[in-house]
Every structure is written in C-alpha cells, then in structure tokens.
Amino acid sequence: DHCLHQIGKKCLKIDAISLRCCGNITDLGLIELTKNVRLRNLELSHNICITDIGILSLIANSSQMSKLVLTNCPKLSDESIGALYEAHAAWGKKRNHRLATLTTLELRDNYNFTTQIFSWIS
Numbered sequence: 001d002h003c004l005h006q007i008g009k010k011c012l013k014i015d016a017i018s019l020r021c022c023g024n025i026t027d028l029g030l031i032e033l034t035k036n037v038r039l040r041n042l043e044l045s046h047n048i049c050i051t052d053i054g055i056l057s058l059i060a061n062s063s064q065m066s067k068l069v070l071t072n073c074p075k076l077s078d079e080s081i082g083a084l085y086e087a088h089a090a091w092g093k094k095r096n097h098r099l100a101t102l103t104t105l106e107l108r109d110n111y112n113f114t115t116q117i118f119s120w121i122s
Helices: 002-010 027-034 052-061 078-085 116-121
Strands: 016-020 041-045 067-071 086-088 093-095 104-108
Touching: 002 027, 027 052, 052 078, 078 116
Parallel strands: 016 041, 041 067, 067 104
Antiparallel strands: 086 093
8 A cells, every 4th residue: 555655646647557466455555546646547456455445536536547457356346336337416326427438347256246237337
C-alpha cells in the first residue's frame, strides 16, 4: 500500500498498471493510487485483499479507463461490476457514464460474481 501511495504521489502521468499476485495490497493502496493518477488500463490479478471498496474508489476516480482486468480477486462481488454500469437514482437506476470509455472488461475466476452482472453489462 505504501508503494502505491508513492506511485500515486510521484508518478502522475502513469496511465497503466498491472498488479499481479500482490497479496499485501489492500483497498487503501488502490485509494491512494487513484487520488492523483488517472488510470486508463488496470489489471488486478490474484489479489486476495482487494474488496469492492477499492474498486468503487477506482471507478469514482478513473473517468478515462479503457481496460479493466479483474482476475481471481476473491473478495470482489457484484457490487463492483454494478457500479461500472449503473448508478442508483432516486427511484430507479440510470446508466453510469463515468466509464463510458471502457472498451475492455475481463472478469475471470471471481467466484463471488453472479449471473446478475451479465444482465447489468448487457
């Protein structure tokens, strides 16, 4: 998390990062990374401590995201993917246009995702 904080603080022009098998990275690290950095490509693979909170923060701060890969992050749920595509309105749902630039979404080996996310995506 400290490394991601430093990257977010000093590498302001970075637009792509791949975090594979980083078991010590938590939501706090993702939040710190996205405070100043606007990522276009992010790969999170085999990260066992990242939850929906980190992904929700990422979505809120990454309006130019074009590629998102989430592979084997066992603490993620439908809430993460739902936030990509829908935002809650007063009495219903509306499309979330924050990530209208997203062209690639890869979801693999996330066993907490249900079939509901496919209807949200479609």
